[in-house]
Amino acid sequence: MEVGPLARILVNYHAPRPWPGKNELDKLLGRLGVRPERLVSVLGRLACRALEAVLVAKECRQWLDRLQPSGAPASDFQPVKHASAWGLVEAPRGALGHWLTIEDGKIRRYQCVVPTAWNCSPRDDAGQPGPMEKALEGLEVADPEQPIELGRVVRSFDPCMACAVH
Numbered sequence: 001m002e003v004g005p006l007a008r009i010l011v012n013y014h015a016p017r018p019w020p021g022k023n024e025l026d027k028l029l030g031r032l033g034v035r036p037e038r039l040v041s042v043l044g045r046l047a048c049r050a051l052e053a054v055l056v057a058k059e060c061r062q063w064l065d066r067l068q069p070s071g072a073p074a075s076d077f078q079p080v081k082h083a084s085a086w087g088l089v090e091a092p093r094g095a096l097g098h099w100l101t102i103e104d105g106k107i108r109r110y111q112c113v114v115p116t117a118w119n120c121s122p123r124d125d126a127g128q129p130g131p132m133e134k135a136l137e138g139l140e141v142a143d144p145e146q147p148i149e150l151g152r153v154v155r156s157f158d159p160c161m162a163c164a165v166h
Contacts (some may be wrong), residue, residue, distance in 0.1 A: 002131035003118045004095025005048040006039060008109060022054045042135075045156040081105050093158050094118060119157045131155050 001007075008108055013036055014020040029036060032043070039048060081104045088095070094115030101109040119128035129137065132154060141147045 003115050005052045006045045007094065008090065009048040009051060010036060010039065020093070021051070024051060026056060042156040043150050049158070079105055086123060091115060114160065116159045120159060
């Protein structure tokens with residue numbers, strides 16, 4: 001399953017509820033002369049990343065107005081002896097999950113599943129390729145000695161640097 005700006009934009013665009021970015025995406029699609037399904041591409045991933053930045057910038061004023069600057073910037077806390085927790089968030093690059101277990105005041109187990117793990121995932125149990133592999137299938141490379149097309153596709157998924165250097 002692909003995660004990131006393209007996925008968020010398309011899920012919101014096709015949702016049955018009203019979405020404030022629909023008009024912006026319709027304008028973009030008109031300028032590009034394409035239908036929404038054509039966004040599943042390098043151009044679409046980059047365009048959705050830019051569109052998302054525009055949509056977030058438009059919301060910033062309202063978010064800033066909701067801040068309570070008179071509140072304390074930090075608070076004291078007591079470390080816990082035993083706990084388990086998890087957190088899921090839609091980060092800029094895509095779905096991100098963290099799982100943590102603390103025993104005797106020390107981290108016993110910590111795991112995170114990052115957007116690059118989703119987008120660069122291996123084939124599933126049914127043999128279906130992950131999003132990046134699928135995007136590379138059938139790609140025409142003009143010069144096998146300098147396959148820049150491969151880099152363009154991979155970079156359109158915005159992999160993290162630690163994962164991208166592999």
